[in-house]
Amino acid sequence: MNPAQRHQLRHLDGAILAMLDERARLLSQTSATDPLRGAAVDDILRRHSGPFSAEGVAEVFAVIDRHSAQFSLEEQS
Amino acid sequence: MIVRLVAGTTEEVVRALQESLEKDGLRVLRSRERSRPILALAGQTPKGLAESLAKLSEVESASKPMGELLLVARAMRELHSVVDVGNVRVGGGTVVVIAGPCSVEGREHVLSVARQVKAAGAHLLRGGAFKPRTSPYQFQGFGVEGLRQLKDAGLATNLPVVSEIMDASDLPAFVEHDIDCLQVGARNMQNFSLLKAIARAGRPVLLKRGLAATVEEWLHAAEYLAEGGCERILLCERGIRTYEKATRNTLDLTVLPLMREWTHLPLLVDPAHAAGIARIIPPLSRAAIAAGADGVAVEVHENPAEARSDGPQALLPAELVNLVAESRVMAAATGRSLHAASRG
Numbered sequence: 229m230n231p232a233q234r235h236q237l238r239h240l241d242g243a244i245l246a247m248l249d250e251r252a253r254l255l256s257q258t259s260a261t262d263p264l265r266g267a268a269v270d271d272i273l274r275r276h277s278g279p280f281s282a283e284g285v286a287e288v289f290a291v292i293d294r295h296s297a298q299f300s301l302e303e304q305s
Numbered sequence: 306m307i308v309r310l311v312a313g314t315t316e317e318v319v320r321a322l323q324e325s326l327e328k329d330g331l332r333v334l335r336s337r338e339r340s341r342p343i344l345a346l347a348g349q350t351p352k353g354l355a356e357s358l359a360k361l362s363e364v365e366s367a368s369k370p371m372g373e374l375l376l377v378a379r380a381m382r383e384l385h386s387v388v389d390v391g392n393v394r395v396g397g398g399t400v401v402v403i404a405g406p407c408s409v410e411g412r413e414h415v416l417s418v419a420r421q422v423k424a425a426g427a428h429l430l431r432g433g434a435f436k437p438r439t440s441p442y443q444f445q446g447f448g449v450e451g452l453r454q455l456k457d458a459g460l461a462t463n464l465p466v467v468s469e470i471m472d473a474s475d476l477p478a479f480v481e482h483d484i485d486c487l488q489v490g491a492r493n494m495q496n497f498s499l500l501k502a503i504a505r506a507g508r509p510v511l512l513k514r515g516l517a518a519t520v521e522e523w524l525h526a527a528e529y530l531a532e533g534g535c536e537r538i539l540l541c542e543r544g545i546r547t548y549e550k551a552t553r554n555t556l557d558l559t560v561l562p563l564m565r566e567w568t569h570l571p572l573l574v575d576p577a578h579a580a581g582i583a584r585i586i587p588p589l590s591r592a593a594i595a596a597g598a599d600g601v602a603v604e605v606h607e608n609p610a611e612a613r614s615d616g617p618q619a620l621l622p623a624e625l626v627n628l629v630a631e632s633r634v635m636a637a638a639t640g641r642s643l644h645a646a647s648r649g
Binding site (some may be wrong): 243247250252257 | 462637643646
């Protein structure tokens with residue numbers, strides 16, 4: 229890996245983290261778990277055509293959901 | 306000239322310096338900055354003064370900003386300023402979305418749009434009651450009744466409201482109806498008597514860029530507001546007139562990063578008036594946020610074809626939902642965050 233590629237990866241990782249944090253901030257303004265969440269993830273997976281495997285994406289979302297539960301107001305109260 | 310003193314300089318020392326400068330016939334203004342004293346010297350300063358001041362132990366720097374900018378110049382603050390409009394903070398690392406009908410078209414209409422603006426997650430409700438139209442035969446707005454309807458819709462949805470003021474004689478009506486932010490439109494950007502009058506109103510002012518104004522002229526118009534006592538100023542780029550006819554105006558995003566260097570004031574972008582075409586507003590909004598805008602201002606209508614003004618540039622409510630979602634992504638991608646939606 230050359231330095232430019234390493235630099236690009238670091239920027240992408242930073243952007244992924246920024247998106248996760250922003251997602252958490254949005255969740256912290258909501259009051260309940262979304263009953264349509266499963267369908268939304270299914271929809272994303274159906275449309276997904278990138279190199280990341282569908283199983284891998286599903287796992288990533290499962291981890292995000294598990295760690296995001298604490299942010300909703302329902303969980304905070 | 307702006308004189309930045311060393312942090313921790315005592316009030317006694319600042320006052321002594323101020324008095325000495327005033328004795329020399331200079332008008333001295335002070336920044337509201339708390340972390341360090343900053344003085345602004347208005348008007349023509351004697352040759353060699355900057356060098357003399359720089360030699361003083363309490364002076365960190367003495368510099369001359371663009372033109373005769375002082376209070377709105379970047380050097381007058383440590384950080385970019387944050388402007389409170391009702392319960393919404395503009396600037397400071399969050400991005401806001403201002404949305405609403407171009408014109409207030411009636412009580413039910415503005416309330417319905419306000420509810421959709423709120424549901425989409427936007428932060429401020431805009432709506433014109435006094436409309437500066439190109440032709441005298443076009444809808445001129447409902448005037449004071451429009452202000453009342455806009456404010457009521459804002460109260461019902463807990464959204465601060467923004468509306469354009471065209472004439473200083475209307476100011477009492479804006480105050481009486483508690484309009485949270487006074488907008489000075491492009492055509493009135495250099496209406497200095499209007500700027501002086503509303504500067505004293507104690508309300509935030511959203512100052513749009515004139516359609517043929519340079520950045521320097523725009524910032525000097527903001528300086529009129531600041532010099533007149535207005536402490537909450539928002540700048541809004543809305544497109545300038547160029548030879549290009551493909552769009553209504555040309556959205557000048559090129560100046561945004563430079564504006565960050567020249568002024569501490571928050572910067573908004575109104576892509577709707579620049580574009581004049583609804584379908585290109587989402588990409589222009591994304592570009593504005595990417596270029597550093599603290600927020601975007603757009604127009605929404607449930608039936609743009611029937612809008613009494615600027616229908617072709619109005620987004621549908623569902624398109625606003627998308628625009629807010631995209632604004633959140635762009636805010637995060639640029640190391641910021643979308644302002645929290647107000648409750649209620």
